[in-house]
Every structure is written in structure tokens, then in C-alpha cells.
Amino acid sequence: MRIIGIGIDATDIPRIAQAIARYGDRFTQRIFTDAEVAYCSGKHHPAPHYAGRFSAKEAAMKALGTGHTQGVLWRDIEVIRGGGPPRLQLHGGALRRFRQMGATDAFLTLTPADTVAMAQVMLVRAD
Secondary structure, eight states: OEEEEEEEEEEEHHHHHHHHHTTHHHHHHHSSSSHHHHHHHHHSHHHHHHHHHHHHHHHHHHEEEOOOOOOOOOGGGGEEEESSSSSSEOOHHHHHHHHHHTTTTEEEEEEEOEEEEEEEEEEOOOO
């Protein structure tokens, strides 16, 4: 297995809370998938969960080497939960770039704190 992309990001939780308070659904629907919105909005304190996912999306874009370019959109990168640690599910431009790189797997680590959510994404290729 060979590492072919790595990205890390830290997102300020109060900044995400302010964006949600100011823009509401306009912000969440632009950045997050419907499943992510359902998961985060169902939490007692949704802002840290949204911030973690935002951070994961940023880290994934860095690992893909695209940022917000080359057709990679916010909602193309989805954090999913399914009886274990959070994982990435890629769609659209993010999935195209993942395949173009020859990646075979993506690893995600989320770390929330009081005011910051951090994420690291590592893309690997089976050699």
C-alpha cells in the first residue's frame, strides 16, 4: 500500500456555528449532503459535527490535490457513519479525481475539541 495523497484541516467550531445561525439552510444545503444534514441536525449541539465534516471535506480536497477546483464540489465529499469510525464516500468530481489518481482507499480521522474540529485524510493505492 502506498500513500498518494494526504490532507489535514482545522475548522473553528464557533465560525461554523455563526455561519449556520446567519445563513441557515442556505449554508448547510450548499456544503453538506442531505444525510450529513440529517445526522448533524439531530445532535444536541450540531455545530461541532458540522465543523468536523467541513474539516474532513477540506482535508479531502487537499489530499485530492484540487482544493475547490477541477470539478470537486463540497457535496462531492461525504462523511458517512455506519457502525464504526466515520468514512469518506466520494461522488462526482471528487470520485473522478480519486480514480484518476489511482487511489484504492481513503482513510479519515476526525478529532473534535472545544473550539476546533480537525480532520486528516490519507489516500492510498494498493501496489
